[in-house]
Amino acid sequence: MAIESSTFSPHRSGWEAFTLLRGNELVRRYPFLRDGAPLRREAEWVGVLRASAFPGGPVLTDVYESVRAEIGLALEAQGPFDGVLLDVHGAMSVLGYTDAEADLARAVRDAVGPDCLVAATMDVHGNVSRELARAVDLVSCHRTAAHEDDDEARERAATTLLRRVDHGGRPHKAWVQVPVLLPGERVSTRREPARGIYADVARVAELDGVLDASLWVGYAWADEPRCRAAVVVTGDEPDVLVREAGRLARRYWDARDELGPVAPAGTYEECLAAVLAGDARPFVLSDSGDNPMAGGAGDVTWTLARLLDEPVFALPPEAGGRTGIYASLPDAEAARTVADAGVGARVEVGAGARVDAAHHGPVTLRGVVEHVRTDDPVAGIVCVVAVGGLRVVLTERRRPYHLESDFTALGLDPRGTDVVVVKIGTLETELHDMAEDWMLMLTPGGVDQDLSRLGHHRLGGPVHPFSSPGSYDPEPELL
Template identity: 40%
Template sequence: MKRVAVGGLHTECSTYNPVLMTEGDFTVWRGAEMLEKPYFDVLKRYAAEYRPTFYARNIAGGPISRETYDGFKAEFLAALEAALPLDGLYLAMHGAVFVEGMEDAEGDWIAAARDTVGPDCVIAASYDLHGNLSQRIIDALDIYSTYRTAPHIDIPETQARAVDMLFRALTGPRPVIVWAPVPVVLPGERTSTEDEPAHSLYAGLPDIDAAEGIWDASLNVGYVWADEPRATAAAVMTGTDIPALEAAAESLAQAWWDARNDFAFGTETGDIETCIARAIASPTNPVILAESGDNPTGGGVGDRAEVLAELLRQKASGVIFAGICDRPAVEACFAAGEGAELSLGIGATLDPGSTPWRGSVRVVTLSDDPSPALRQAVVQIEGVTLVLSARRRPYHNIADFTALGLDPAAAEILVVKSGYLSPELAPLADPALMMLSPGVVDQYVERLERRRKAVPTFPFDRDFDYAPRARLSARGAA
């Protein structure tokens, strides 16, 4: 029976976010508990002697502190070494990790794994399509597959492709990886696979898979809010026929490049003031307003209060706003109790670049938890029902609201810190409006500070030519 280890590090880090991720922010699974989690049910497809090691994940945010990363890496490598010898290793990764004081964190993690398991072990990785790649990453892997949907509704299918290829390689020919970087990096909100041209480009990937000698075709959008050289799109092929892989990678890379000017937001957009006025005047509801610049699942801080202030200035009513991260405000609400009225400052406790709102609130509901970091408070401010969270988090699922006694479908205006809407919220929107709001995941990416991104890269640079060039992994060239 084959011996296969499992591990990974999964989060997304905006280098523009000032709030470092630390160990306590992560959900960490160690050893045998990994195999008990539905996330790793894909492993049940094959009988093997599994050696689970270490897996950590967190919602998107700022860079990981170096101390936290070094601790995670040391624990992962120690568990990996204890599992030797190995036939295979499956890494469930994201691809957009940034560690303070380091570039290409996944390259560091995966290369260290390769050094530990040796050259004969087959390593497969699954990725988020918003991950970034480098030659160092490609050189350490044998197998690669990435999500094909954004919003991401094919995570198990992507994991299955990676694991299927891993076991195929353990009993047959060893594949290689060929990739073609594309000097384009755009926000996910402009490249949703529900909209053209991304929809057609991703829909064509299974046809590429079906070609002789090609096991998997992957297409990375990249993560635009990481200011590092590897932040670009890429076409990535896994298989056994190197000429076919090279031709497919270059063709797909060229198709993405050719479409670069066609990517656009898939919903109506506007500034905060305009979108709120449009929502108030709408004859249909609920109008869902997405505050894109402070989206915590994209790397935003999640504590900006400009939208709250504008809702109140325009005297909006029937509003549910979920939510704003403000632990001091949550603690003040718990100290006051349900039904209490108190004066609060809300927002800007984490992001020094934003401005708090100050005024009187009434505490409606308190959601307690043994961990103070998981507490929530619902407060009423004039026509706005506002959710406050002690910890950065999204409110993208219906259950996030119903757990607090709120019905998002009954709101006249529903405000969420989001980019494109989640699969659960999108069907409720009548209509949906995306606010191009300020924040560390600003949708106007062209105005982001650029110190380390590769030059030239579209849309930061526009007057340059590009011809795709496929690159073979070092293991394929050996």
């Protein structure tokens, strides 16, 4: 069960948020388990259940408990199993729970018994509590951010699981938490020191006596005691595991003040000034505080309201006017109204802030409808409204805009636009490559990069940068 959930978002993730896969459809979801793949031939793979969701707010209790119950009952009915591959994110928050993935892992363990090996594969932005680490036999995560090795990390976990089922059995694990909690945008492997730290993680994984090494940065937009960085080194040489887990934890701790934003960061005013001062095209601005791919509600209007008031988008090009794209603003009612008006119509419609109105209320879009699509598989209805030189993408449901084709499919030309504003944190690879320049815009929302504005109070002890833990001496535990 995989979702990234911000406890600071008013959004709630119900059944509508989840896509469910079972049986062979689930098995074929993984490239390394498709017909003809070597791992597919080495074992009989049974697809139990995968419930995955777009990031959002906390999961409703009954949804989580229903998924957990189905997984447990299916494992009991279809077993016995030699091994289980548990594919989770690590940042799922559930109403009424403080460590949902550990609870799910315990349910899996109860269903399959003590002899079955359980391997968990996770996102690098997840949280690994002692309880979760104890409930599984193998646990690993990505080694790149932004993520470029999702399937590689899952295949690594599946391969290790098979090898241990065939030979070697249950390994040892050295686990240690690090009292640091930073947004993932400050721990990007596109730059140092994170690049070097994760290269070291990969090096440790190749040592004699080590099966896998992983470092999680934690999930900064949840307020739970488990939220902090963690290291797990797995293998057969306890002394090596403890030594290397402690060394990686120390290296991450020592780098905490050097882990800065993945790109130049600034306020709205600073970012717009940078756009207007140069001629980079497109200049991409990341409206990071409401990033739906990190759990934001997606309909915060704080940035869009300011863009709509900017005179530069009302002026013609010959008078110094600029062009822009804003992607996107979800509002089902407004999207239906604009779609019904049709291409070419002049509309005036209130939109946004239906879920998260804490920072700004709905905005009024006064402009011409340039594009309508009613069958987007993720967003449903998608409309483009031209307000002067600004094109606003209005959607029925939350949807990320990370690929050039996401824009060109709407008749938009991002490469020929002065400024493209997207709701994201670190730019995904294609968007990053397309941008002639870009900045991380520090805006409010449920996934605010300025963690001090969110109000964490349940972390259970000093955690950098909220409070100083003072000295830190990593003491890995063998689990």
